[in-house]
Structures are given as structure tokens and as C-alpha cells.
Amino acid sequence: QVLPKISQVLKIQQDPTKKTFSSLADFISDREILLLLDNFEHVMDAAFQLNKLLGSCPNLKILVTSRIVLNINGEYEYPVPQLPLPQRDKYHSIKELQAIPSVQLLVTRARAIKPTFELTNKNKRAIIEICIKLDGLPLALELAAARIKIFSPEALNKRLSFNFDLLSSNSENTPDRHKTLRNAIDWSYSLLSVEEQTLFRRLSVFSGGCNIEAAQDVCFRDYLDNLDIIDSLSGLVNKSLLQQEEQYDGEPRFFMLETIKAFGQEKLKLSLEEDLIMQRYIAFFLSLLEEAKQNLTGPEQGNWLDLLELELDNIRSILTWAEGRSDVEMGLKVTVAVWRFWTIRSMVREGAQWMSRLLSLAKEQSETKLHCRALNAYGMMFSLTNNISDSFQVFNDSLRIARKLDYREGLAEVLNHLGWVYHFDCQFDLSEQYSNEAMQIQKELGNQRGISVSYNNLAVVAAFRGQMKSSFDLYNKSKSIRKEIGDIRGYAYSLINQAWIEIFMGKYFKSNQNTSLGIEILSKLSDTQLLAWAKTVRALNLFHMGKLKASKNLALEAQPLWEKSGTHTGLLRAKVIYLLCRLREYDFSGLKRELADLMENSGRVAKVLIFDIRYAMALLSLYKKDEEQAYEYSRENLRHILTVGSHIYTCDNLELISYLSLRKKNSKTALKLYSTASILRNKLQMPIPQVLQSFHHDLNRQLVSHFDTVTYDTLWKQGQALDARSCMRLLR
Numbered sequence: 001q002v003l004p005k006i007s008q009v010l011k012i013q014q015d016p017t018k019k020t021f022s023s024l025a026d027f028i029s030d031r032e033i034l035l036l037l038d039n040f041e042h043v044m045d046a047a048f049q050l051n052k053l054l055g056s057c058p059n060l061k062i063l064v065t066s067r068i069v070l071n072i073n074g075e076y077e078y079p080v081p082q083l084p085l086p087q088r089d090k091y092h093s094i095k096e097l098q099a100i101p102s103v104q105l106l107v108t109r110a111r112a113i114k115p116t117f118e119l120t121n122k123n124k125r126a127i128i129e130i131c132i133k134l135d136g137l138p139l140a141l142e143l144a145a146a147r148i149k150i151f152s153p154e155a156l157n158k159r160l161s162f163n164f165d166l167l168s169s170n171s172e173n174t175p176d177r178h179k180t181l182r183n184a185i186d187w188s189y190s191l192l193s194v195e196e197q198t199l200f201r202r203l204s205v206f207s208g209g210c211n212i213e214a215a216q217d218v219c220f221r222d223y224l225d226n227l228d229i230i231d232s233l234s235g236l237v238n239k240s241l242l243q244q245e246e247q248y249d250g251e252p253r254f255f256m257l258e259t260i261k262a263f264g265q266e267k268l269k270l271s272l273e274e275d276l277i278m279q280r281y282i283a284f285f286l287s288l289l290e291e292a293k294q295n296l297t298g299p300e301q302g303n304w305l306d307l308l309e310l311e312l313d314n315i316r317s318i319l320t321w322a323e324g325r326s327d328v329e330m331g332l333k334v335t336v337a338v339w340r341f342w343t344i345r346s347m348v349r350e351g352a353q354w355m356s357r358l359l360s361l362a363k364e365q366s367e368t369k370l371h372c373r374a375l376n377a378y379g380m381m382f383s384l385t386n387n388i389s390d391s392f393q394v395f396n397d398s399l400r401i402a403r404k405l406d407y408r409e410g411l412a413e414v415l416n417h418l419g420w421v422y423h424f425d426c427q428f429d430l431s432e433q434y435s436n437e438a439m440q441i442q443k444e445l446g447n448q449r450g451i452s453v454s455y456n457n458l459a460v461v462a463a464f465r466g467q468m469k470s471s472f473d474l475y476n477k478s479k480s481i482r483k484e485i486g487d488i489r490g491y492a493y494s495l496i497n498q499a500w501i502e503i504f505m506g507k508y509f510k511s512n513q514n515t516s517l518g519i520e521i522l523s524k525l526s527d528t529q530l531l532a533w534a535k536t537v538r539a540l541n542l543f544h545m546g547k548l549k550a551s552k553n554l555a556l557e558a559q560p561l562w563e564k565s566g567t568h569t570g571l572l573r574a575k576v577i578y579l580l581c582r583l584r585e586y587d588f589s590g591l592k593r594e595l596a597d598l599m600e601n602s603g604r605v606a607k608v609l610i611f612d613i614r615y616a617m618a619l620l621s622l623y624k625k626d627e628e629q630a631y632e633y634s635r636e637n638l639r640h641i642l643t644v645g646s647h648i649y650t651c652d653n654l655e656l657i658s659y660l661s662l663r664k665k666n667s668k669t670a671l672k673l674y675s676t677a678s679i680l681r682n683k684l685q686m687p688i689p690q691v692l693q694s695f696h697h698d699l700n701r702q703l704v705s706h707f708d709t710v711t712y713d714t715l716w717k718q719g720q721a722l723d724a725r726s727c728m729r730l731l732r
Contacts (some may be wrong), residue, residue, distance in 0.1 A: 002046035003053075006035065021049065025056040032059040040066035041191055041239075047072055051387045067188050069238035082136035082257065084126045097124055103134040109145030126153035130157065133160055135220065135257040140181050177258055187265045188241055199232055200241055201271055204264025205281045208313025209255025211247065218280045224442040236290065248306045281290050282318055285311070289337035296340045297449055299486030302525050303512055308341045319354055323361070331358040332374040339377035343384070344489065346528040348566040372401040372410040380417055384567045387604050388424045395421065412450050414442035420458040423464060423605040424569060426644040432461045452481035452490060463501055464608065466684045472501045493530055494523040500537045503544050504648065506687035510542045529570070532561035536574045543577055543584075544689040552581035569606040573592030574599060576612045584691065611637055611649040618656060635731055642724055650724050651677045651686060659699050667706040668715055669730050674703060675719025676727050 051072035083102040202219035236242035247455035322331035342351030355378040375398035383391035402411035419435030435457035442450035459474035480492030499514035535558040542551035555578040562571035602609040618633035654677035662670035
């Protein structure tokens with residue numbers, strides 16, 4: 001039918017002695033002619049005739065539109081992409097939206113049907129969702145626009161998931177296959193072989209696509225002997241029912257547009273094999289996620305993180321399935337496998353929400369190893385996004401189950417996590433106790449990574465106790481183990497933690513080197529959380545060096561990273577550094593309120609940050625000439641520091657109280673306190689930060705001017721004989 005139709009359009013007089021092909025080829029001969037053939041997919045048998053015609057007519061060009069590739073010599077394929085889409089998670093102004101082709105088409109067609117229709121701030125969110133749900137497909141958008149006459153964009157969007165019959169047209173000028181979205185897709189589906197139809201609907205089970213391995217395991221298991229997987233997938237791609245792109249590792253990945261997938265899932269349900277395919281789908285990904293869990297702390301963790309991000313929609317699909325059927329065991333297996341991925345890739349809020357809902361479905365008496373590990377993972381995510389103190393109950397539930405079941409691996413893990421979170425609450429003795437117990441069990445189990453975590457926890461405790469050399473050495477042990485086992489992220493984390501300690505030890509250049517190396521490693525892992533920590537440490541380093549502008553800018557850079565990662569404690573750290581910089585620059589605007597807010601939040605999120613905040617409040621009071629208030633803040637800070645044993649802050653506070661005592665005319669007390677702070681700095685190996693050098697120079701000059709040499713030396717020696725608690729008694 002194709003060649004006679006071409007002859008008819010070209011008005012060729014048919015020679016009865018010649019075949020149609022010969023007449024057509026003779027007519028075209030060496031003429032320069034362009035033939036346009038539309039919707040060729042329903043006459044694919046004629047493709048070989050076109051191939052022959054092209055071979056006979058050297059100057060002939062044919063432009064063909066088809067949902068199926070013709071596979072003839074000299075064919076150049078130009079896929080027609082869907083229209084560019086707005087971004088769901090980005091703010092778009094009305095002007096920006098009007099320039100996006102998918103939105104343009106929807107709005108233009110809607111106005112043609114309803115002239116009063118306008119794109120507004122009220123309906124733009126619904127318009128964005130409609131365009132995204134319909135994949136930017138022109139036909140789907142035109143059919144949706146037709147419904148704007150009855151439904152508002154908001155109402156249409158609510159009804160759109162996925163109601164194929166809603167997207168239809170009654171236009172007399174529209175071919176039947178284009179009158180509904182279902183007809184349009186069904187037209188392509190009807191052109192598939194029975195085997196291709198089976199594979200197509202099975203592939204619709206994937207969310208966000210799949211690689212060849214997944215497709216073979218889930219969809220091709222019945223056909224391995226008589227169907228080639230590559231040819232079958234390529235065939236569906238050539239027929240425009242499957243899309244193909246390149247993964248991060250260069251491997252092909254196959255996916256369906258949402259409109260096509262919804263149609264495929266509809267067909268899958270009608271086929272009565274949905275449960276079978278879903279079981280295979282879940283089994284494949286549970287196996288994959290278990291393997292991922294084992295590799296997220298090893299040498300290949302970067303590749304596994306990228307793979308999990310690629311499979312994120314499939315992970316969400318399985319969790320939705322599990323939650324919908326109250327299959328807590330399946331859901332918890334998934335969350336336990338991927339919680340670390342969620343934390344690293346800034347999805348901790350989402351992960352915590354999944355775990356919260358699944359755990360709420362579990363029986364109250366559920367005391368299994370899986371439940372123990374799930375509570376432990378949930379505790380870590382909960383501690384990052386919520387109240388640290390409230391997370392203790394979650395961890396203690398996990399701890400109770402681990403002890404009851406004598407589950408050594410789970411026990412060691414939860415003890416390490418408790419050892420970590422208790423330091424935020426200034427409970428350093430408990431932190432040390434749990435970390436040491438975890439260390440002992442991890443050594444029994446031969447778990448090198450677990451041992452490195454225990455060393456890290458003990459290093460943190462030592463740091464806050466002011467034991468800088470001990471802390472640095474413990475971090476070094478943790479770093480060495482992590483390097484040996486190939487825990488790239490852990491190695492970078494240890495580097496940054498050492499950089500943090502090096503600041504207090506006055507090793508600013510070395511600290512900068514370590515953060516630079518850490519940032520280089522973490523950037524490759526797309527680890528927002530630890531990148532935020534690295535920038536925060538570098539901002540602190542710059543602050544200690546007295547480079548306030550640079551420190552302030554870096555602290556500001558770190559804040560959105562902390563917010564993205566969902567980590568409240570880190571966000572507060574960055575804000576404290578930023579406000580300390582502003583204090584030193586004498587920028588007091590709104591500072592009192594901001595410090596008060598930080599004080600309230602730190603009491604809820606991380607009490608360990610209170611000392612820096614109260615110190616800043618004392619400085620602000622001093623700068624505003626309220627020396628009595630500054631004295632009270634400093635005195636209260638020192639009392640609190642001594643109560644919890646957080647001596648990393650002792651020297652700074654003693655020196656500030658020394659200055660304030662001098663202002664109060666208590667020069668002897670001031671000198672003794674300053675002397676005590678001086679010897680304590682030497683003992684703790686915490687030299688005076690560069691940012692405080694001028695303050696110390698001025699304070700020392702004033703103290704010297706108040707006494708003769710003999711009196712000064714006597715009081716200095718008396719101060720060196722005191723400890724911090726004795727100094728506190730001087731202030732009563």
C-alpha cells in the first residue's frame with residue numbers, strides 16, 4: 001500500500017507493463033526529492049521497499065516519523081524527546097515558568113479552550129506537577145489542557161494519578177488513536193509480539209529504571225533459553241516504549257516514562273502475574289541491598305553509594321509496598337541496609353520517617369535481631385534530626401534487646417552509637433564507658449571497623465576533657481585502621497577530626513592540610529554531611545588564626561550543607577562560629593537574640609555546645625559595657641565546665657574571668673586565675689589562639705602594671721599551684 005500511495009501523491013501515470021516499484025524508481029531516478037512519510041509504524045512491512053527505493057534513487061531523501069525504528073541501510077535515527085520540564089524542588093517565578101516549553105504548551109492549549117485561564121502563583125505548583133507527571137509529552141499535555149475547561153489545575157492534578165480516561169479529546173479532527181492517552185499508548189502496545197508485551201508489562205514493575213542484570217533476573221527468567229535479553233530490550237527501545245540512558249559506570253540503564261509505566265502496570269495487573277513479578281523484584285533488591293550494606297564501609301563504597309542513589313526510586317517502591325501490606329520485616333530489612341546511605345547522601349529525614357512508620361507497625365513485643373538493628377539505625381538518624389536526649393530511649397531499647405538475645409554484633413554496634421551520642425549530652429563518663437565496652441566486644445569479634453569507631457568515640461571524649469595529645473593519638477589509631485580496611489569515608493572523617501584537634505594545639509597549617517585532603521575525598525563521595533563538617537572545622541581554624549572574614553564566610557557556606565544533611569548539631573556549630581566572628585568584628589546587630597536562640601536549641605540538641613554560646617554571651621555583655629553580666633556568664637560557664645569535666649573550654653573562660661576580675665579591682669585574683677590558665681594551657685598543650693593574642697598581650701600588660709616584681713612572682717606561683725576547681729572557690 002505504501003508505494004502505490006507515494007505514486008498517487010506524485011501523480012505518476014502507472015505503466016501497466018511495469019510493476020509499481022519500477023514506475024516509481026524510473027520517475028524519481030536521479031531527481032532530488034524529499035518524501036515525508038508519517039506514522040510509519042503501522043506499515044513496517046514496507047520498510048524493505050523503501051530500502052530498495054533508496055538504493056535505486058541516489059538523490060532521494062525520505063523523512064519518516066515512526067514509533068518503531070525501520071532498521072534499513074542509511075537510516076539516521078533522531079529521537080524526539082519530551083518537552084523540557086520545570087524542576088519540582090526548585091522555586092520558579094511565573095516568568096521562568098512561561099519560558100519552559102512543557103508549561104508553554106499546557107498553558108497555550110488551556111487558553112485556547114478557556115480564554116480566561118492564567119498561570120498564577122496560586123496554580124503554578126499544580127501546573128508544574130501536571131507537566132512532570134505527564135513527562136512533558138505533547139499529546140498528554142494537550143489532552144490535559146482540554147480538561148482545564150472543567151477542572152482547575154489543582155483539581156486536575158489530584159485526579160491525574162493515573163486516570164487515563166480523564167485525558168481524552170472529543171475533537172472530530174483527532175485520530176482515534178490520539179483521542180485518549182490510553183489509545184495512544186495502546187496503539188504502540190498492539191504492535192508488539194506476545195513475548196514483547198509480556199516483557200513490557202513486567203518491566204513496568206521498576207521505579208526509576210533498571211540495569212540489564214535486574215531486568216534479566218526479574219523479567220526474563222522464563223525466556224532465558226529462547227529470547228536474547230539485549231535484543232528484547234533494544235526492541236522495546238526501538239519501539240519507543242522503553243528509554244535508555246548511560247549509568248554512572250557506563251552500563252546501559254532502561255526506564256519508562258511515567259505515563260508509559262502506568263499503562264504497563266495496568267496491563268501487569270490484568271495479566272494476573274503481578275504478585276509473581278513483585279516477589280522477584282523484591283527478592284532481587286533485597287539481595288542487592290544486603291550486598292550494599294556490606295560494602296558501604298569498604299573500598300568500593302563510592303560506587304555502592306552511587307548505585308543506591310540510582311536505585312532510590314526502587315527502594316522507595318519496595319518500602320511503600322511493605323508499609324502498605326504491614327510487612328514490617330521486609331521494610332526493616334531495607335532500612336537497616338540503607339540507613340548509612342541515607343545519612344551520607346542527605347536523606348536522613350526521609351530515612352527516619354520510613355523507620356518511624358515501620359517501627360510503629362511492629363508488635364510491641366518484637367524482640368528480634370532485625371528489630372534491634374533497626375532501632376539502632378533509627379536512633380542514629382533520630383539523634384541527627386531531633387532531640388539528642390530523646391534518642392537515648394531508642395538506643396536503650398536496642399541495647400536491651402541485644403543483651404537479652406546475647407546478640408554480640410548488635411550489642412557492640414549500639415554501644416558504639418551510645419558512646420557517640422552521650423558526648424553531645426556532656427555525659428563523658430558514660431560515653432567512655434560504653435565505647436570501652438564496645439571496643440572489647442569488637443576485638444572479640446575481630447571487627448576492625450567497629451574498633452576504629454570506638455577509638456573515634458574515645459578521642460572525642462579525650463578532646464572535650466582537654467586531653468589533646470591523647471585525643472590526637474586515638475584519632476590516629478582510628479584513621480590507621482580505616483585506611484587499612486579501605487573505609488575511605490571513615491579515613492576522611494578521621495583526618496578532619498584530627499584537623500579539629502590540631503586547631504586547639506595551634507597547628508593551623510597542618511589542620512588546613514588535613515581538611516583539604518578530607519574535602520577532596522568527600523567530594524568524590526558526594527557526602528554532604530562530612531563536607532559540612534570539614535568546612536566547619538576549617539572555619540574554626542580560620543577563626544583561631546584571626547582571619548574573621550574568611551572564617552565567617554566559610555561558616556555561612558557550611559550552614560546550608562548542614563541543613564541539607566538534616567544534622568542539627570552541625571548546623572549549631574557553624575552558627576556559633578559565625579556569631580563569634582561577628583562578635584570579634586563588633587557587629588552586634590540582633591546578636592543577643594540569635595545567641596539566646598542558639599542557647600535554647602543547644603540545650604535540646606547538643607548540650608556540649610552551650611559553653612561556646614555562653615562564652616559568646618559573656619563577650620557580648622563585655623563589649624556592651626555590662627561587665628557584671630559578663631562576669632556572671634563566665635562564672636556560670638566555668639562552674640558548668642568543671643561539673644561535666646569539659647576542660648577544652650577551661651582556659652578561655654579562666655582568662656576571661658581574669659580580665660573581668662581585674663576590671664572589678666580584684667587584681668590579685670585576676671593574676672592567680674591568669675597564672676592557673678597559663679600552666680593549664682601548657683599541661684593540655686593548648687597554646688593561646690592567634691585571635692586572642694592581642695587580648696592576652698593587653699591583659700598581661702595590665703597585670704604587670706599592678707604589682708611590683710616580687711608580688712607579681714609570688715601571686716603567679718600561687719596561681720600555678722591552683723587547679724581549676726580551686727579557682728572556682730576564689731570566685732565565690
